[in-house]
Each structure stands twice: as structure tokens, then as C-alpha cells.
Amino acid sequence: MSSSRPLRLALFGSGRIGQVHARNLAADPDIELVLIADPFIDAARALASQTGARAVQDPEEVFAAQDLDGVIIGSPTNTHVDLMTRAAERGLAVLCEKPIDLDLDTVLACRDRVKNATAPIMLGFNRRFDPGFAAVNARVEAGEIGPLEQLTIISRDPAPAPRGYLETSGGIFRDMTIHDLDMARFFVPDIVEVTAVGANQFSDDIRELGDYDSVVVTLRGRGGELISITNSRHCSYGYDQRLEAFGPEGMLEARNLTPTAVRKHDASGTELQDPIMNFFLERYAEAYRLELQAFAQAIRSGTTPSPGFADGLAALVLADAAVESAQNGKTVTVEQIW
Amino acid sequence: MSSSRPLRLALFGSGRIGQVHARNLAADPDIELVLIADPFIDAARALASQTGARAVQDPEEVFAAQDLDGVIIGSPTNTHVDLMTRAAERGLAVLCEKPIDLDLDTVLACRDRVKNATAPIMLGFNRRFDPGFAAVNARVEAGEIGPLEQLTIISRDPAPAPRGYLETSGGIFRDMTIHDLDMARFFVPDIVEVTAVGANQFSDDIRELGDYDSVVVTLRGRGGELISITNSRHCSYGYDQRLEAFGPEGMLEARNLTPTAVRKHDASGTELQDPIMNFFLERYAEAYRLELQAFAQAIRSGTTPSPGFADGLAALVLADAAVESAQNGKTVTVEQIW
Amino acid sequence: MSSSRPLRLALFGSGRIGQVHARNLAADPDIELVLIADPFIDAARALASQTGARAVQDPEEVFAAQDLDGVIIGSPTNTHVDLMTRAAERGLAVLCEKPIDLDLDTVLACRDRVKNATAPIMLGFNRRFDPGFAAVNARVEAGEIGPLEQLTIISRDPAPAPRGYLETSGGIFRDMTIHDLDMARFFVPDIVEVTAVGANQFSDDIRELGDYDSVVVTLRGRGGELISITNSRHCSYGYDQRLEAFGPEGMLEARNLTPTAVRKHDASGTELQDPIMNFFLERYAEAYRLELQAFAQAIRSGTTPSPGFADGLAALVLADAAVESAQNGKTVTVEQIW
Amino acid sequence: MSSSRPLRLALFGSGRIGQVHARNLAADPDIELVLIADPFIDAARALASQTGARAVQDPEEVFAAQDLDGVIIGSPTNTHVDLMTRAAERGLAVLCEKPIDLDLDTVLACRDRVKNATAPIMLGFNRRFDPGFAAVNARVEAGEIGPLEQLTIISRDPAPAPRGYLETSGGIFRDMTIHDLDMARFFVPDIVEVTAVGANQFSDDIRELGDYDSVVVTLRGRGGELISITNSRHCSYGYDQRLEAFGPEGMLEARNLTPTAVRKHDASGTELQDPIMNFFLERYAEAYRLELQAFAQAIRSGTTPSPGFADGLAALVLADAAVESAQNGKTVTVEQIW
Structure with missing residues (x-):
């Protein structure tokens, strides 16, 4: 074209x-x-x-x-x-x-x-385009820390969605964790095992819906990589979105974003930064822009976009496995159907 | 309009x-x-x-x-x-x-x-629109640290301009420090004294032109505020642009900007951030956008823009005073002609 | 006395x-x-x-x-x-x-x-006396973040112990994770479930011994608290010892320690800190001193020391449960025998 | 011996x-x-x-x-x-x-x-033994940033001494700045010019004594090095003790010290550290210990200690020059009598 x-x-x-x-x-x-x-x-x-x-x-x-x-x-x-x-x-x-x-x-x-x-068919896993996460991913791919051994993802929403939304959301694993499952696959595409634990810590709405408001998921990659995901449906200090990639030669972490690099020092403490960005559209504003550019580029060049249909399917398979694992208290082996 | x-x-x-x-x-x-x-x-x-x-x-x-x-x-x-x-x-x-x-x-x-x-006539002191500096300024104005007592500005260019540019630049005080003098006036409009010291540390070109490649300027505001400006015409780690505002109730600092919030940890050390932005158009990209919005807003509303002509004049008066102070080894009292 | x-x-x-x-x-x-x-x-x-x-x-x-x-x-x-x-x-x-x-x-x-x-009988879980971990614990106890919901512990050794030591160590859960299990109990004494996943990522010695060199453990407290422990037997950047306590009103984290607060800025990046402390005796030097003071204080006052015998027993029960969980791919319910 | x-x-x-x-x-x-x-x-x-x-x-x-x-x-x-x-x-x-x-x-x-x-005769300029300042000094000496070009020292006391002490203190330059003048000489022993500016910002006592509560001092070294010292007699956030050494190949900074590496994140902001140490005996506890070791070592080895008598003399000469400069609004050339 x-x-x-x-x-x-x-x-x-x-x-x-x-x-x-x-x-x-x-x-x-x-x-x-x-x-x-x-x-x-x-x-x-x-x-x-x-x-x-x-x-x-x-x-x-x-x-x-x-x-x-x-x-x-x-x-x-x-x-x-x-x-x-x-x-x-x-x-x-x-x-x-x-x-x-x-x-x-x-x-x-x-x-x-x-x-x-x-x-091209492309899936809107926008976080792959976040400059921080993308930079860590690219640097891991470039071998900067050696082969990836452990990936720690912490992802917390500022507040639960309204009950009406929650009722049709498919539950925390399919609605919220799915982003982190895709982030895990951004680093380790080939996931073979899912172990999930869920808890009800603060939301009666969520409890009544039979869902969890807080989960921890452990994934194992085919190469033995261990990935830990920690989610909460609330977070007083904003939209907590971080990850750490660990390998034999070092660790790369992507920290939260603040609107400026201003720090406050007073009698109550030092180095206080602005609150982190609180809203997903603000936090991932740049990611949405870059995602669109990647889509346009895929159309113009006729290449297969990433993430594609198979990535959307894979994330759902992992989310379903997490549901099963959390309910049964067992590690679930994932059949690779994508 | x-x-x-x-x-x-x-x-x-x-x-x-x-x-x-x-x-x-x-x-x-x-x-x-x-x-x-x-x-x-x-x-x-x-x-x-x-x-x-x-x-x-x-x-x-x-x-x-x-x-x-x-x-x-x-x-x-x-x-x-x-x-x-x-x-x-x-x-x-x-x-x-x-x-x-x-x-x-x-x-x-x-x-x-x-x-x-x-x-409206507006002067392009873009740094006033930098979100970090503007936030510190606004928070000082709001009284967050009490009355401003000390302002420390550190401003270093990545590398000297070409000799051809330097020859017509008016010298470091009128070409480079002038931005910091305006930043000082952003916080303390009424400057009454200028004390400047210059040195030749690395550039033969600059020395031959009778200019300094490195200066320290101290300003006194009418309210007794002390402002310290440190400049260098080179900086190996990028475009070093920082300030600290100090008052009886605290200190606010604006740190350098990096493209992402990624940190590296390895055997050579921890918390290594990306290099800071190296080029003024990149470092102040957002400031240029916001400056243009302020200009458009002044036209539409018919209000006096800030910074205006008088600010351009004042910065030049201070730069001239710095030249005189550095040459004569004396504090120069500034006549307020703006 | x-x-x-x-x-x-x-x-x-x-x-x-x-x-x-x-x-x-x-x-x-x-x-x-x-x-x-x-x-x-x-x-x-x-x-x-x-x-x-x-x-x-x-x-x-x-x-x-x-x-x-x-x-x-x-x-x-x-x-x-x-x-x-x-x-x-x-x-x-x-x-x-x-x-x-x-x-x-x-x-x-x-x-x-x-x-x-x-x-008094006291157990040498020295990390409870680390000033950083102890401060986070005390501030959580004081209600600074509300009731604890999630605890994230990352703990990595600089390098595996010699094979001779490993052979009699009881395996990673009983030898290394046990410290983190006790740290978990420092915050949430009443653990009811253990889910563990282990991997062999880099050490042939450890693989041959039938042990893991890398594990992720999830604990559930009686109050629904979720605790995530990530361990590795090696770490290129030192003795990685961190934790984050998360509650409805905020998050407290204890970061790694460096010998000084010096930062380096150069063309390769900014804010580079010294390497973190590499050796457990150096990293926990202050903790060992404070532990001894607590022991002396318990003797003089005749009070029950903390951690005590029951804490040593509990950590072993949890470590045994982690072994079982990792081998069987099942969450293990813990019988509270301590 | x-x-x-x-x-x-x-x-x-x-x-x-x-x-x-x-x-x-x-x-x-x-x-x-x-x-x-x-x-x-x-x-x-x-x-x-x-x-x-x-x-x-x-x-x-x-x-x-x-x-x-x-x-x-x-x-x-x-x-x-x-x-x-x-x-x-x-x-x-x-x-x-x-x-x-x-x-x-x-x-x-x-x-x-x-x-x-x-x-041996040794002078108690304890800050030379502070691990952070000493590390920056050693790394500059080792050539890590190339030849030193600029040194920025920020030093603020938590609060003014009582009036009785102030009356016999010799004034801010001889009592407080003298530590920073020695710190400057730790990096650049051969100072040739002193330019000082003083202000009265908050203390009526100090004003009545004819002294300043806030000063900025600029020093020039024989090699053209520029050193900037910023002092205040009060500081709401503790005992502010920092420096930055800048050279063609990078910058090394020594930041303030906090008792732990704990950070707080909540709705008011993120990365809040504990207050910095507030009292000079606490802030420089390690420096005093190391100073004593250096004294003992000088006695045992019979070597000349550093800092010595000449350093005490030099700091006083610079302080006197600062007094003169601040009073007369002139740069003072220093005669090297030490």
C-alpha cells in the first residue's frame, strides 16, 4: 500500500x-x-x-x-x-x-x-507499547540481563469498577489479570503452568459476585522462567503499574510514572514525589498513541501485527486456567492451543 | 476574539x-x-x-x-x-x-x-512553561514552603555551540545564563544585586573569544532572597536542568527528566536510570507546546502574556550586570529599568 | 535480675x-x-x-x-x-x-x-531486627496503611552456597525461604495456606540434589492476607532483600541498602548508586547487633523473647508445606501446631 | 610505636x-x-x-x-x-x-x-571522614569524572544555635561556613579567590548581632575550579548536607542520609523517605568514629595527619576573606599563607 x-x-x-x-x-x-x-x-x-x-x-x-x-x-x-x-x-x-x-x-x-x-488483526493489549515496559522488554531481548529467570509484575487498579461493570466483566482474572498475563507472554510467550490464589479483602460487591478483589498468580514458562503477578482492585496511591525482570546478569525494573520530576522535602520526610498517575487513560496515554502507530504500520507494510489474534486467545486461556487453579487449589497445566 | x-x-x-x-x-x-x-x-x-x-x-x-x-x-x-x-x-x-x-x-x-x-507581546522564555519548574513555582506561590529564601539553579548545556555561533552569541551570560536569570525572576521578579564569577575550564575557542565556559552567579532579591546559578557549557550526562527552591517550611526540587522510569541494577551498581534528555528541544518539548498555548490564550483573551517584553528587558539588564561583575570582581547593583 | x-x-x-x-x-x-x-x-x-x-x-x-x-x-x-x-x-x-x-x-x-x-528461648531470625523491615512492620502495626492486604517479599542470595553445604541444608525452602517465611509471619503470624512453585534455572549442582534454585511461594493469612515470596539462589547485583507492605491506605517498602548515598551521573545514565551490600553479615550487621540487645533485654526483664521457639517451629512447618506444595502442584493447608 | x-x-x-x-x-x-x-x-x-x-x-x-x-x-x-x-x-x-x-x-x-x-597535630574537620563525602573525594581523585570543574556544596543547619552561642561564634562564616570551606579545600586545596554574599532572612537575633543567617559563597581554585557554597542557619527538613562534584566525564553527588531505606506511597505522593538526620552528631556519627581511627593511625605510624594544622589555618583565612567580601561587595584575592 x-x-x-x-x-x-x-x-x-x-x-x-x-x-x-x-x-x-x-x-x-x-x-x-x-x-x-x-x-x-x-x-x-x-x-x-x-x-x-x-x-x-x-x-x-x-x-x-x-x-x-x-x-x-x-x-x-x-x-x-x-x-x-x-x-x-x-x-x-x-x-x-x-x-x-x-x-x-x-x-x-x-x-x-x-x-x-x-x-492484519491486532489485539489492543496497549501495555506492550508503554515506553517503560517496552524498553525493559527490548533490553531483555537484547541480552542485557542474560536469559530471563524471574518476572515480577505488580498491577493494582485505583478502585474497583462499578458493580454493573463487574457483573459482566468475566471476573478479575479475565478482566484485569488478563493484561498482566499478556505482559507475562510479552516476555515469555510460552507459558506451561498457572497457579493462582485469590482473596476477598475489601469489597463486599466483589465477594457477593463470587469473584476475588485481590489475587496472586504464578506462571511457569517452558524455559523454567517463574513469573509472579500481584493484583488488587484498589490502590490508594494511584494506578500501580510496575514490573521487574531478573536474570543472571542484572535486573531491570519499570517504575510508576509521575507527572513531573518534582520532589518535596519537609519535616515529614524527603524525596516525596507527586502522586502517580491515577487513571489508565492518562497512565497509558503514550502507549495508546504508539499502539495506533503500530497498527497503521502493520496495515501499510502488510506485516503481521503484534500482539495479534493468537495473543488474545492465549491470554484468555491463561485467565481460564487461573480461574480453575484458584478454585481448586491446584497448579493447572496449560495446553498450548494458540 | x-x-x-x-x-x-x-x-x-x-x-x-x-x-x-x-x-x-x-x-x-x-x-x-x-x-x-x-x-x-x-x-x-x-x-x-x-x-x-x-x-x-x-x-x-x-x-x-x-x-x-x-x-x-x-x-x-x-x-x-x-x-x-x-x-x-x-x-x-x-x-x-x-x-x-x-x-x-x-x-x-x-x-x-x-x-x-x-x-500581546510575549517573550519565548520557554522554561517557565516546563511542567516541573512551573509546578515548583506554583507551589512556592501557594505558600507550600513559606516565603522563598534560597533558589539554587543548575543549568548545563550538553556541549558548546559551534564557534561561529559563539562569536555572535553575546557571551555566556547573555546567551545561556539569560535563561536562568529569567528563571530566577520567575520566582523573584525584583532582583537588586548581581555577583558573577567566570572561568575557563575546557574550551580554547571560548577562551580565545574572551568569554567564559563556566560561571557561577549569585543574585539578591529585594526581599533578601539569595539565588545561586551554576552554568557550564558542557555536560557529559546530558542537558542538566535542575532547580531547588528553599523556604522556612521545606524545599521543592525539580530534577532532570529521563525518557522512561526504567532502572537498572547490576554488579556495577543499582538504580541506574536512563541518560537524561540531551537536547533542549527534546527536554523542553512540553514547555514549547504549553508556551504556544499560553500565547494563543493571551491573544484570545486579550490579556497581557507572561513572560512579556519587560521580562526580556530585565533578563538582559541582569546579564549585562553579570558581565560587569565578572570582569570587575564587584557586586553590581541593578537599576530597575523594566 | x-x-x-x-x-x-x-x-x-x-x-x-x-x-x-x-x-x-x-x-x-x-x-x-x-x-x-x-x-x-x-x-x-x-x-x-x-x-x-x-x-x-x-x-x-x-x-x-x-x-x-x-x-x-x-x-x-x-x-x-x-x-x-x-x-x-x-x-x-x-x-x-x-x-x-x-x-x-x-x-x-x-x-x-x-x-x-x-x-527465655529466642530464635535467631535476625531479619526481624533489620531497622528497615522493623520500621515497616511497626508502621503497619501502627495502622499507617490500614489492615495489611498484600506483602511482597523479594529475597535473593548473591550466590549459591558450596555443594557441601547445600547437601545438608535441607533444601531451599528449609534453608533460605525459611527466613522469608518468618518475615511473612512477622507481619501475619497466622498463615493458613502455602502454595509453592520451584524451578531449576542455572545451577546443575542444585538440580542434581533434587532441589530448586529459584522459587515463588504464595501464603494466605487467616485474615485473607496474600503474601508473595520470590527467591533466587543467585543475584549479580548483591544481596537483594526487599519487601513491600500494601494496605487500603498506602504502601510501605523497604529498599536495598548501599554503603553510601553517593550517586553517579555520566553518559551511560544517571542516579547510579553504589552496589548494594553483597554479604549477609554486612547487610544485616545492624540487625545482629539489635537482636543481641533484644536477647539481653529479655534475660534482664524475664520477658518472653520474640521470635521465640514457636516461631522457629512455625517457619519449619511452613517450609515443609512449601516442599509438599511444590512437589505436588497443590495448595497445602497448614495445621497450626505452634 | x-x-x-x-x-x-x-x-x-x-x-x-x-x-x-x-x-x-x-x-x-x-x-x-x-x-x-x-x-x-x-x-x-x-x-x-x-x-x-x-x-x-x-x-x-x-x-x-x-x-x-x-x-x-x-x-x-x-x-x-x-x-x-x-x-x-x-x-x-x-x-x-x-x-x-x-x-x-x-x-x-x-x-x-x-x-x-x-x-601529629590533627584538626577536627570531621566531614572529611563522612563515608559519602570521602567516597566522592576518592572517586574524583581517581579520575572518575576527569579534572574537577565545579563543586556545589549545600549545607544547612536544622536551627540557629542559642543567642549566647552565636555571640561568641565569630559569625556564620567562621562558625558554620568554615566546615564547607574546608570541604572545598578537601577537593581543591589551593583556593585563590573568595566572593561572598550574605542575607538576613529570618532571625532577628542574628540580624541584631550584625551577622547573616543565610550566605552564598563562591570560591575559585588555582586551576580555575568554581566552588559554590550555600548555607542557611535553619532547615525544616533536617540537617541538609550535600555536595556535587562535576567534571568533564560526569558528576558525583552525595545525598542526605536517612535512618532507613523505607519509602512510603499514599494518596499524597510516592517515594516519601524518612526525614533526614537532624542532628550533627547523628548525621556524622560514622565520620567521628573514622576521624578517631585516622588520628590513632597517625600516632601509630608517625605520619602527618590530614586535615592538619595548616588546614585549620587555611579555613580561617578563607572565612575571614568571606567576611570581607560580603561586607564590601568585592571578590577577595586570598594570600596563600598556609
Whole structure:
């Protein structure tokens, strides 16, 4: 594909994540956001007016549009498989927010239908594009610490989502830990065992839903790598997002981000930094921008994007294994179906 | 002025700093970069083609343009006074890179000609817009450390400019320290004394030009505040840009910036951060963006921008005092002519 | 007991740990180190000559000594139970290095014999006395972060012990993790579940011994607290000893220690600290001193020391559970026998 | 001198600094503190009873004692010259607290009388023995950053001394800055110019005494090195003691010390460290211990100690120059009389 004209993209969904993508698309001179589709047409129109796109209510209008290069799926989870399948069948590139679906069989069925897709399918595991995590990953790949032996991921949300969201979220492993499972696979693609422990520490809502508000997951990679994930659904000091990669020659850690490098010193203590970023869209603002660039690059070059469909499938397999392990108190061996 | 249409701006200069402004203007949906003027018309054209502007060779074409709201002066220093004066006389808002001029009498004469300007005149002391320095300033203003007593500014360039640039730079105090003198005035506008010491530590070029490559300047504010500025024309670890504000109730410091929050630990030591940003356009990228927003805001609201002409004048007065102090080994009392 | 005369203590063992205790005892004006017993009498004599003690070969000479207040057992593990039992039966206070024994039944039998001891029995889990860990523990106890929800312990040795030591060490869980299990119990005394995963990442020696060189252990406290322990038998950047305590109102972390607060900045990066301390005796030097003071204080005041016999037993029970969990891939429920 | 017997030392002064030395001497098995002399005999007795020394009221008893190797002078400043002179004339080694005297002529006269002393004379500039400052100094000497170009010293006391002390202190330059002047000379022994600026920012007492509570001093070394010293007589966050050494190949900084490496993270911010040490005896506890070792080593080896008499003289010359510079608003050229 020539780079002589901007890419023409459509967006499904004008909610929180759709707005992030729409604004990033609008600021990129090499991409034209043509259509925004949302059953809530008012929301689509509001976003369209800010970004020079046209709002449509019916997804069919997207699939009928001429000269479209690809779609970004930021609509609710239960629409992902249908929209992805139809887009792929029309030869459109797809960037789909995670998860593909909460049900493994549905994802497997979807896989069969998109396996002959000619255009790239990319999964929205945005954290792979975070400059800090990406830098650690690249430096590990470059051999800076020798072969990876241990990976410690700490990931805490500022506060639980509303109960309505939690009820359809698929549970902490499929909704929240899934990002960390993908981060684990960013470093160690080949995971063979999952051991998970869950607890109810503070949220009655979550307890009533039969879910955990706090979990620790241990993964084993095929090469014997040990990965530890610690999650909590709340965190008073912001959106705690850190990791440490350990190998025989050293350790690389990605720390939390603060808005400035200002430090305060007073009678109560020294080196106090600003609070860390509290909101995922702010914390991962740069990651969302870079993710979009990677998607555009995959379309233009015709290469397979990363993370792709198989990564979305793999993360769900690991999340399901974590559910099983936590419930049964057993380590679960993972069958590598991706 | 209504915000119903984008601001229409022209840019003088398509060199390094002009390119920064042009790209920031192009990315702002509320601003239209109409014209780029440069005697080197090829450079102007190249930049114009990337930013949707029209390139012109003759400044007159800018002043003849219809519906222009303001100009950004990023051309060589010796053109600043002429372009600023003519723009102001035509009722155009002006954002002028520092310094106004290297000669105090020229600046004073310019002041007389622009004193009745109806549109805002803003000086490009971009560091006031750096999020870290601005946060410290705002927190000091808010009383977080009590009345400011001491301000320590450390500012080192990665490497000396080429000899050709140095020859016309006006010397370290007027070219480099001037930024720190303005930063001092950002915290303590009313400076009454300047004491400067200079040295030749590493650059034969600079020595031959009769200039210093390394200086320490002490300022006294009217309220007894003591400000210490340390400069070097080289710095192996990047663009060292830090400050500390000290008061009876605490100290606030703005540290250097690194591209990520990654830390390395190995046998040679721990907590190694990435190198700090090495280039002023990268280090102050956000400051340049915010400066432009402040300029646009001043035009739209018709308010006096900060820093303004008087700040450009004041910084030059302090730089001249530093030259005199360093040469004579005496503290110089500053006459407040701004 | 009056504090009018120094405590009179004897030391079993003049090896590495014995030397630490002997020097700390010699530097404490309120304690008199009377005897050092070691079958390797030359070693005992060398140490005795530096510390003003008398060297003896036969433990009987210790038990026959007059006016002794207590003993410190720093001899090999397989002598602990016998020496502790005999000392307790003679009314001597005991500070015994961990572990009490590697065999649970032996420890339980020992418990029966010392349960009526009149003098204090203290276990040498020195890390509880580390000023950093102790400060975090005290601040958690004081409610600074609310009820503890998650505890993350990272503990890595600089290098594996020699094969000869490893062969009799009882394996990584009973030899190395046991310190972290006790640290977990320092924060959450009542552990109800152990889940452990082990790997062989770098040491052929350890693999051949049927042991792991790298483990991750998850504990659950009775209150639902989740504790994660990450261990490695090697660490290129020193003796990695950190923990993080997380609660609803904040997080407290204890970082590694470096000999000075010097930082290096150069072209390769910034904020490089000195290497962290590499050797457990250096890293925990202050902890060993404070442990000894706590022991002396327990003797003088007649109070029960902490950690005590039950803590030594509990750590072994947890280590045994970790062995079982890692071998069987199952979470092990812990019977609270301590 | 043989190391076969402990050094026998006497101490003048049982005040705050005398107590530090006495306790360090008592804990060193290779030194015997024989006598403590103080006109306040009760204080001397109290300290003597804790350290195994004998208390005397009259200094003559010290000079009459047999087998003494040296004295430590921790009595008031106005006794230093007399005690030092008499000790030197009797062949005793001397460790004298700073300053030798507040009057330059008195110091010069003293120099004439001790110039033929056979035993070492050492000055108590304890900060040279601080592990952090000493490490930076050693690494600069080893060439780690290339030739030193700039040294930035920030030194702030927690709070002003009582008015009674201030009245006889000799003023901020001779009482407080003198430590930093010596620190400057630790890095750049050959200082050729002093430029000082003083201010009255908060203390009416200090203003009434005609002294400054806040100063900035710039020194120039013979090699063109620039040294900046910032002092304040108060500091809300503790005893602020830092320095940065800058050269063409990098920068080394010594940061403040905190009692532990614990960090707090909560809604108000992250990475909050404990307050820095607030009291000079606590902050420089290790420095005092190492200073004493260096003194003992100089006695045993018969080598010239560092810092020595000339360093005490030089610091006073620089302090006098700072007084003159601050009063006259001129850079003062220093005559190298040491």
C-alpha cells in the first residue's frame, strides 16, 4: 500500500476507549478517521464533530463504506467477535480491544472464521507499547540481563469498577489479570503452568459476585522462567503499574510514572514525589498513541501485527486456567492451543 | 476574539526553533499556521509542505497578509527588534524568541516603539512553561514552603555551540545564563544585586573569544532572597536542568527528566536510570507546546502574556550586570529599568 | 535480675556466625562473653583471644560454668536441639540460630523438653531486627496503611552456597525461604495456606540434589492476607532483600541498602548508586547487633523473647508445606501446631 | 610505636562533642581513654564513669600524666590554642576540634610555637571522614569524572544555635561556613579567590548581632575550579548536607542520609523517605568514629595527619576573606599563607 494518501479508518464505539482512539487518530496527519459507529448516535456525533469524522448508527454503514483500510473495535466486549469477523471477511484490518470474548469456545470459533483474513488483526493489549515496559522488554531481548529467570509484575487498579461493570466483566482474572498475563507472554510467550490464589479483602460487591478483589498468580514458562503477578482492585496511591525482570546478569525494573520530576522535602520526610498517575487513560496515554502507530504500520507494510489474534486467545486461556487453579487449589497445566 | 475560528499565525524562521513551533502549531486544531517566512526559501518550503502553511521569502508578505492574528519570531536575533516592531505596529500579537536583542540601548529604543502596542507581546522564555519548574513555582506561590529564601539553579548545556555561533552569541551570560536569570525572576521578579564569577575550564575557542565556559552567579532579591546559578557549557550526562527552591517550611526540587522510569541494577551498581534528555528541544518539548498555548490564550483573551517584553528587558539588564561583575570582581547593583 | 553487673554469656560455635556474635558481644559493655566452645579448639582460641573470652572444646565446660546467664548457639544445625535442650534444662537463656532442626519430629520432641524452661528461648531470625523491615512492620502495626492486604517479599542470595553445604541444608525452602517465611509471619503470624512453585534455572549442582534454585511461594493469612515470596539462589547485583507492605491506605517498602548515598551521573545514565551490600553479615550487621540487645533485654526483664521457639517451629512447618506444595502442584493447608 | 598496647589518650572537655569522642574511644579496644579534664568536674566525672576514664579538673594533671600518647581537645574554642601548644610542646599528639581560634594572628602565633612539634597535630574537620563525602573525594581523585570543574556544596543547619552561642561564634562564616570551606579545600586545596554574599532572612537575633543567617559563597581554585557554597542557619527538613562534584566525564553527588531505606506511597505522593538526620552528631556519627581511627593511625605510624594544622589555618583565612567580601561587595584575592 502506498503511503501517498492517509489511511482511512473507522471506529466502533464512542465510549471512553473510543474517545482515546478518536483523538489520537485526529492528531495523526497520516490517518483519516472517516466514520464513528455507535448505536448511541448522540455520543458518536459529539465525538465525530471533534475529530472531523462522520457519525453512523448502524455498523452496516461502516462495512458498506468505500476505500476503508481498517476498523478499530472499541465497542462492548459482546460485539467484538461479530464485528471482527465481518471486518476480516471484508478484507479490513482490525484493531480490537481486549478481550476477543470472555468465552473460549466463541473465541475458537471466531479463530476459524478469521484464519484466512488477508488484512492484519491486532489485539489492543496497549501495555506492550508503554515506553517503560517496552524498553525493559527490548533490553531483555537484547541480552542485557542474560536469559530471563524471574518476572515480577505488580498491577493494582485505583478502585474497583462499578458493580454493573463487574457483573459482566468475566471476573478479575479475565478482566484485569488478563493484561498482566499478556505482559507475562510479552516476555515469555510460552507459558506451561498457572497457579493462582485469590482473596476477598475489601469489597463486599466483589465477594457477593463470587469473584476475588485481590489475587496472586504464578506462571511457569517452558524455559523454567517463574513469573509472579500481584493484583488488587484498589490502590490508594494511584494506578500501580510496575514490573521487574531478573536474570543472571542484572535486573531491570519499570517504575510508576509521575507527572513531573518534582520532589518535596519537609519535616515529614524527603524525596516525596507527586502522586502517580491515577487513571489508565492518562497512565497509558503514550502507549495508546504508539499502539495506533503500530497498527497503521502493520496495515501499510502488510506485516503481521503484534500482539495479534493468537495473543488474545492465549491470554484468555491463561485467565481460564487461573480461574480453575484458584478454585481448586491446584497448579493447572496449560495446553498450548494458540 | 471569538474562538469560533482557529487563530491565524505566521512564523518567521524555519530553522531549528522554527521547526519546533511549526510542528506544534500544525498539531493544534485551534491554530492555523498560514505563512512561514524565511530568506532561505527552500527551508521555508520544506517546512511549509509538512505543516500545510505557505512559504514566503519576504517578510513584507507576512505583514501584507489578511486576517492574521499574530506572528512567532524564530529568526536570527538581529532581526527580532525589526520584526517585533513592525508586527506590533500592525496590531499583530508577537511571540518572540529570546533575546529581544543583545544590545540594551536597542532594546530600550524598541520598547519605546512597541509601548502602545494593542496586541500581546510575549517573550519565548520557554522554561517557565516546563511542567516541573512551573509546578515548583506554583507551589512556592501557594505558600507550600513559606516565603522563598534560597533558589539554587543548575543549568548545563550538553556541549558548546559551534564557534561561529559563539562569536555572535553575546557571551555566556547573555546567551545561556539569560535563561536562568529569567528563571530566577520567575520566582523573584525584583532582583537588586548581581555577583558573577567566570572561568575557563575546557574550551580554547571560548577562551580565545574572551568569554567564559563556566560561571557561577549569585543574585539578591529585594526581599533578601539569595539565588545561586551554576552554568557550564558542557555536560557529559546530558542537558542538566535542575532547580531547588528553599523556604522556612521545606524545599521543592525539580530534577532532570529521563525518557522512561526504567532502572537498572547490576554488579556495577543499582538504580541506574536512563541518560537524561540531551537536547533542549527534546527536554523542553512540553514547555514549547504549553508556551504556544499560553500565547494563543493571551491573544484570545486579550490579556497581557507572561513572560512579556519587560521580562526580556530585565533578563538582559541582569546579564549585562553579570558581565560587569565578572570582569570587575564587584557586586553590581541593578537599576530597575523594566 | 539486676543490671548492676554485665550479663555473662557463652557462645557455641566460632564459625562465621559465631564470629559476628562474639564481636558484637565484645563491643557491648553490659555483656561479658565468658566462654567460646567449639570442637575446633584452634578456631575457638583465635576468636577468644580477640574478644577476651576463654576457649573450651567440650560443651560440658559451658554447662558446668558458674554464674552463666545464657548461651548463644551458633554451632552446626545438627547440634542445636541437644545444646538448646541442655541449656534450657539448666535454666540458661538461649539464643539459637535458625533452624531449630531440619526435621519436624525432632523439633516437636525438643519442644516437649523445653516447654517448662524458666529462662527465655529466642530464635535467631535476625531479619526481624533489620531497622528497615522493623520500621515497616511497626508502621503497619501502627495502622499507617490500614489492615495489611498484600506483602511482597523479594529475597535473593548473591550466590549459591558450596555443594557441601547445600547437601545438608535441607533444601531451599528449609534453608533460605525459611527466613522469608518468618518475615511473612512477622507481619501475619497466622498463615493458613502455602502454595509453592520451584524451578531449576542455572545451577546443575542444585538440580542434581533434587532441589530448586529459584522459587515463588504464595501464603494466605487467616485474615485473607496474600503474601508473595520470590527467591533466587543467585543475584549479580548483591544481596537483594526487599519487601513491600500494601494496605487500603498506602504502601510501605523497604529498599536495598548501599554503603553510601553517593550517586553517579555520566553518559551511560544517571542516579547510579553504589552496589548494594553483597554479604549477609554486612547487610544485616545492624540487625545482629539489635537482636543481641533484644536477647539481653529479655534475660534482664524475664520477658518472653520474640521470635521465640514457636516461631522457629512455625517457619519449619511452613517450609515443609512449601516442599509438599511444590512437589505436588497443590495448595497445602497448614495445621497450626505452634 | 608498637601496636602491642592500646594508645593512651586524654580528653579535654566533657560537653557534647567530648561525649561523642569519649564514647567512641571507649568502644575502641585499641585505645584507652585515661583522663577526662573539665573545669566542670561533675560533667567530667559522669562521663568518666561511663567510659572507664578518670576525671580531673585541672589540665595540668593531663600534662603531668605518664605514658600518655595524645590528647583530644573538645573544650571551648578560647582554650584550643593554649592546650594545643602545651600538648605539642610535651610531645603529645593532638586532635583539636575546629576552629584553632577565631583570630588569625593568634593562630599564626600558635603556628610558630607548634611548628617543631614531633607528634601529629590533627584538626577536627570531621566531614572529611563522612563515608559519602570521602567516597566522592576518592572517586574524583581517581579520575572518575576527569579534572574537577565545579563543586556545589549545600549545607544547612536544622536551627540557629542559642543567642549566647552565636555571640561568641565569630559569625556564620567562621562558625558554620568554615566546615564547607574546608570541604572545598578537601577537593581543591589551593583556593585563590573568595566572593561572598550574605542575607538576613529570618532571625532577628542574628540580624541584631550584625551577622547573616543565610550566605552564598563562591570560591575559585588555582586551576580555575568554581566552588559554590550555600548555607542557611535553619532547615525544616533536617540537617541538609550535600555536595556535587562535576567534571568533564560526569558528576558525583552525595545525598542526605536517612535512618532507613523505607519509602512510603499514599494518596499524597510516592517515594516519601524518612526525614533526614537532624542532628550533627547523628548525621556524622560514622565520620567521628573514622576521624578517631585516622588520628590513632597517625600516632601509630608517625605520619602527618590530614586535615592538619595548616588546614585549620587555611579555613580561617578563607572565612575571614568571606567576611570581607560580603561586607564590601568585592571578590577577595586570598594570600596563600598556609
